[in-house]
Amino acid sequence: MVESAATSLASILVLAAGFAFAAYGYHKTYKYMVLKKMANAFEPGDPVLELAAIGKEIPKSAGGTHWVERPEQAIVDSIIAGHDIGHYHLFIGEKGTGKSSMLLEAMRKIDGDGIAMLEAHSDLEIFRIRLGKALDYEFHEDYIGGYFSERGPRDTTALLDIERALNKLEKVALRRRRKVGRPLVLIINQMHLIRDDEDGRDLIELLQQRAEQWAASNLVTMVFNSDDYWVYERLKQLATRMEVLTIVDLPKAQATAALRNYRQRYFNETVSSEILDMVYDRVGGRLNFLNRVAKSKDMLAACDAIKEMEKTWFLNQCWILGEEMDDDVMDQQKWAAAAVVLATALVDKESSMSHTYDPELGHVLPSFPLHEAQQIMTRADFVRSLDRLNLFSITSSAQVRASSVPMHRAFKEIVAQPGFREHLQATIDRIAAIESLGRTRELVAKDLVLGGRYEVRKVPGGVDVVLKEKEKEAGDD
Incomplete structure (x- = not known):
């Protein structure tokens, strides 16, 4: 029995040592392979x-x-x-x-x-x-030790x-x-x-x-x-x-050169300088827009389509509802009105700028510092969400402007609509009226409605209020 026990114990020790060395070798090999794969x-x-x-x-x-x-x-x-x-x-x-x-x-x-x-x-x-x-x-x-861990x-x-x-x-x-x-x-x-x-x-x-x-x-x-x-x-x-x-967007010279290269690649066509200037005037130096225009057969029509797309995106997100809007949409309309007010301010600022177009750099879009844009919108929490929607852009120098040249052209078309400013003012007035109504509490004294009146007189230790009901006229039941 002692001999059998010793033999069994020796076998168990050998197996345990074998498993321990195998597990240790697997663990070290696995860690080595992890680093090797990452290096590869x-x-x-x-x-x-x-x-x-x-x-x-x-x-x-x-x-x-x-x-x-x-x-x-x-x-x-x-x-x-x-x-x-x-x-x-x-x-x-x-x-x-x-x-x-x-x-x-x-x-x-x-x-x-x-x-x-x-x-x-x-x-x-x-x-x-x-x-x-x-x-x-x-x-x-894929580590096999995970099967044995708690x-x-x-x-x-x-x-x-x-x-x-x-x-x-x-x-x-x-x-x-x-x-x-x-x-x-x-x-x-x-x-x-x-x-x-x-x-x-x-x-x-x-x-x-x-x-x-x-x-x-x-x-x-x-x-x-x-x-x-x-x-x-x-x-x-x-x-x-x-x-x-x-x-930022490409300067004019590089933008027109990019458009010429794109057009040559897609249609094997040499575009005149006049057409290149007209395209740049409409979409600016955004490579994404230039590539899209170059793939179109009618480049000027593609420019107008891009502008309409930007305009539609802005209107779908931010259009104002005017004086007839329901009070349930006031929170959304606060956000929309702030965006439209900022777009209007950017369009108005363009008229006061010394120049909006540089022969070498190209478009110079009007902009406001971020703190001024928040002051114009009367809110500090809206402008960043507008940046996320690509309606406006905040540069690394904290300047707020339209997200692109086509978007700024869309702003100008919207502001130039007949009756737009009256419609905007009506929306702002309606928002103010709804907010005023929400801050107002109305108290109705039924006795006064029925014709009664209160007599208030000062008495020692306080005020005495007496209700005088309306006297019944002759013939009243």
């Missing part, structure tokens, strides 16, 4: 570039593009190539100005070496998945998973810096899609803390890309190493 995500060649070659029409191979290179392209190239160190960057500008295209072009020039790019999302779980896809990180969801690795929040992924990225960046000598680059596109709520602010704070730390140690250069001003306001509160690059 930053090797040359990126799926984003292949998708861009199809979706955004940017050639994957080197050798020139069909769109005009923006003046900021050299700065973007230096950032993406890892030469600009010690900072993280925020690209801000209106939708369609070419921010993403510049980033993709800079990535193409170095074949995505040392770069990862992802699109932001309002849902933190989706953001987590996209970050994991960009970094080739599974968040330990609490699985996914029993947590998306924000904690994002923190874990950034911890792993930091280890990869440390190894790469010793090997290559330049930082990794992490691009987060469309930051404005993150919700401006508690979860969204926590995510932005987490990303900014990492960006500040990594910029100081030259480990990772983070690039945030946003269309909306509120992201800049949020980042500015804690920013010490942040650099802001504002992307």
Whole structure:
């Protein structure tokens, strides 16, 4: 019995040691493979570039593009190539100005070496998945040890998973810096899609803390890309190493050159300078609009269609209902009236400007400082939501103007309508009347309605009130 027991004990010890060594080896191998996979995500060649070659029409191979290179392209190239160190960057500008295209072009020039790019999302779980896809990180969801643990690795929040992924990225960046000598680059596109709520602010704070730390140690250069001003306001509160690059519409010379190149590419047609000037006068230097116009057979008709589309969007969101509006829609009409008042003020300011068109720069849209725009609207909480809807634009220098040249043309058409200012004033008066009615309390004394009257006299210690009813006339029952 003793011999059998010793044999069994020895067998159990051998098996236990074998399992322990196997588990330890699996654990170490798994952690090694996690870092290796993440390092491979930053090797040359990126799926984003292949998708861009199809979706955004940017050639994957080197050798020139069909769109005009923006003046900021050299700065973007230096950032993406890892030469600009010690900072993280925020690209801000209106939708369609070419921010993403510049980033993709800079990535193409170095074949995505040392770069990862992802699109932001309002849902933190989706953001987590996209970050994991960009970094080739599974968040330990494929770790076999999770089957034996009392609490699985996914029993947590998306924000904690994002923190874990950034911890792993930091280890990869440390190894790469010793090997290559330049930082990794992490691009987060469309930051404005993150919700401006508690979860969204926590995510932005987490990303900014990492960006500040990594910029100081030259480990990772983070690039945030946003269309909306509120992201800049949020980042500015804690920013010490942040650099802001504002992307605006192209100047006239570059815009007409881009339109000429687009037209040559799509229709093999050489456009006269007169037509190019007419198109620029109507849509400005927004690359998105120029590309859309160049694809149309009738470019001037396409310009008018863009303006009508912007006008319809504004009217559908912000039109005022006049004196006959119901009191149930007053909250929405406060917002709409404030937007229309600001649009009217921008149109009126244009008439007092010394010049609205520069021969070299092109359009000079009227604008107000943000605090003046809030004063004009008499509300401080509306203008940022109008920026999110692409009705107005708030620049990085806190200037409020129309979101685009076609939108400003739409403002001018709306304000020029017969009876518009009377209609606006009637709406404002109706809102004031409804608010006054809501602040008014009416007391009805029935005795007075029936003809009675009160006699009030002062008595020692107070006031005496006596009701004198109406005397019945002869013949009354």
